Amino acid sequence: MDGQICFCGRVGKINCSWTTSNPGRRFVGCERYGKAGACGYFMWVDAPMCDRARVVIPGLLRSIGRLEAQVRREKKIKMYLVVALITSWVLWTCVFALVM
Numbered sequence: 001m002d003g004q005i006c007f008c009g010r011v012g013k014i015n016c017s018w019t020t021s022n023p024g025r026r027f028v029g030c031e032r033y034g035k036a037g038a039c040g041y042f043m044w045v046d047a048p049m050c051d052r053a054r055v056v057i058p059g060l061l062r063s064i065g066r067l068e069a070q071v072r073r074e075k076k077i078k079m080y081l082v083v084a085l086i087t088s089w090v091l092w093t094c095v096f097a098l099v100m
């Protein structure tokens with residue numbers, strides 16, 4: 001499939017569909033797809049997916065999205081905690097310096 005020439009003479013580009021009806025299914029399209037002057041060349045690389053895969057894969061993608069969002073939130077919390085810890089160290093150092 002690699003190296004196919006589209007109707008306008010360019011080497012076709014392999015892309016991956018992320019629609020709910022074809023999640024993760026690869027296709028070759030015109031390199032200029034979505035831009036002015038695209039020829040509309042389109043051909044699936046992978047065979048059609050079974051009905052079960054069309055249900056399971058979008059569910060897995062949603063789960064991955066939720067987990068990635070959770071990781072981003074927890075990284076932000078970690079950063080706040082590190083700043084709070086460093087600030088508390090600095091404040092305690094100042095307090096001890098004043099007391100001594």
Ligand SMILES: [Zn+2]
Nearest residue numbers: 006008030039
């Ligand atoms: Zn083309």
